[in-house]
Amino acid sequence: MEGPFDDDCFAIRQAARHVSQLYDRHLANVGLTITQFSLLGRLKRAGPMTMKQLADTMRMQRTTLVRTIQPLRRNGLIASE
Template sequence: MEGLFDDDCFAIRQAARYVSQLYDHHLENVGLTITQFSLMGRLKRMGPMTMKQLAEAMRMQRTTLVRTIQPLRRNGLVSSAALGPDARALSIALTAAGEERLVAGRERWHAAQAEFEHRFGEQRAAALRSELFAITRDSI
């Protein structure tokens, strides 16, 4: 067990599960997961994107992205349209209903953020965010 506490991957994944559960708990009130909320927020900021662009922007495998998008499409929160003659090349866009749900989700997201920062400390949370973003920014 001693080596477990020196394991960066285990520590990061354990913390990620804890934080994900906190945010998911808040977002369940609006019927979204954290991944769906993040994806919809990305579409709001960036506009329609191809599946490839969205997968790269979200740092997700394409199959995981498809599983995330399916319920959003089914619920009318995102739309997809073929780009040109190749029906496999899809553009994904946020719908008006999706924008409304995103607005509702933001309130819950901010509540989750406030709860985390209250538990962990505002300054520590800011420092943690900075370090975590540095991992992905510096690794590519």
């Protein structure tokens, strides 16, 4: 299927990659990834929640969430019970 939709979709994906790379470049200065930054923002807005709630909210698999959170715990940016 060729047409304007293909070009629009590509342009949107390219713009999203560009924005993500921009954030990653600046967040690297403080040792965070874009995903970790998003998690911290979500927790700040929503408050404490279970791993399952956070995974559901972020639309992430729990194993991916655990790998993303480990450095945040280690660096004292979040705590878990």
